[in-house]
Amino acid sequence: MNSTQQTATLKIGISACLLGQPVRFNGGHKQSRFCTDVLSQYAEFVPVCPEVAIGLGTPRKPIRLVSDNSHDTTVRALASADAEQDVTEPLKQYAQQQALEMNDLSGFILMQKSPSCGLFGVKRYLANGHPEGTTTGVFAREFRRLHPLLPMEEAGRLNDDALRENFMVRVFAYQEWQTCRAAGMTATKLIDFHSRYKYLVMAHSLVHYKSMGKLLADLHHASLDDIANEYFTQLMTALATPASRKMHTNTLMHLQGYLKRLITPADKAELTEVIQQYRQGIVPLVVPLMLLKHHLNHDKTVNAYARQQVYLNPHPYEMGLRNTL
Structure with missing residues (x-):
């Protein structure tokens, strides 16, 4: 975040x-x-x-x-x-x-x-x-x-853990979009916003992940305001579907790919195992996330793109919303 x-x-x-x-x-x-x-x-x-x-x-x-x-x-x-x-x-x-x-x-x-x-x-x-x-x-x-x-x-x-976490994901995303809009939308800001939300969208809807990418591939086919409005509609529609364990696993594995040349084979095997343990319901989502963030933050001169992903921190960690997912 x-x-x-x-x-x-x-x-x-x-x-x-x-x-x-x-x-x-x-x-x-x-x-x-x-x-x-x-x-x-x-x-x-x-x-x-x-x-x-x-x-x-x-x-x-x-x-x-x-x-x-x-x-x-x-x-x-x-x-x-x-x-x-x-x-x-x-x-x-x-x-x-x-x-x-x-x-x-x-x-x-x-x-x-x-x-x-x-x-x-x-x-x-x-x-x-x-x-x-x-x-x-x-x-x-x-x-x-x-x-x-x-x-x-x-x-x-x-009272449902998944619905509570999903609601807060949407609330913080909505707030950041409001802040971005209020400051004045530009093409650069829109692309930057999407670059940070890309993997969060992936975790919720692969259909929207693809359609939003296509929408931003050509910013000249319509007015920037119309494109931004359509982008936000797709963003909130995507996030309205709670991310499943399968989709979280897929997103975690994609982010793990940024580490393939930066961590040892033993560390990679450990991270892969923890992600699979999450997929099987053995550990909560916070466990692979913490290990993934540990490796991504190990060398701050690399992986800036991966570290900026909102997916890693869509709401304050102190809320503990991913401790039971």
Whole structure:
């Protein structure tokens, strides 16, 4: 990770209940220890509670997402105790307002199963009260529509080691791109950005690894701004897929290739063995990474290209996100 990523504070939107604020419909909260105890050391949180923001009290009667029939995926947010109280438009309008005001975020963490904030698996009901599938919360859907590339995740899913690490990879990448864009994009900066992100993309998507290379092979076929926008779309799309053990192994072996003339046969055999132990699930990802970085850093006059790879440090090492992968 470069110095900008290490020192700049992330700005992350978050459902207020996840910070321990008593804004739930029952007057409670759903404090996330990962957010308050770990991520808070690196991020400035911007808390929101859409339901409170539109004037619903605390505590309050819960709202639910309702469709007119089983074939209709359009939902309305209605008070469960009073079907005449429709808060769909106020929630949408609040999302639109926040999307304008919170345009400097690098990520958003939302409360799962919430009819306003849930991203996945929010219960959907029919008008007769029977449950009928799942959907996305009204606020979350509208905010994501307006910021489609912004890393967004549910707090519950962050309990999964792979999803948590993947979310933070995307958040730090999004932040660095914002910083790069704000400083003024040039062809040199775009190529430099990609040269550092190349192996991170490889670990997540070989399809995008190839298509992004082709995109940057000719910077004269379109305006630089259009190319940069397309590049960023492909970058965030690639990173949205968590890297598999197989893809990590492939990337580690590619980076090992930079050492073939610089380390002894015994050291090469040891590194190869550790990479294979990771592939087999015997050791976590941090083990081959630490050994690889040790060899790459042994002689700083060589391998500058490999050492600058964001893949080696996509987020602060102290977060320990790769210790359990």
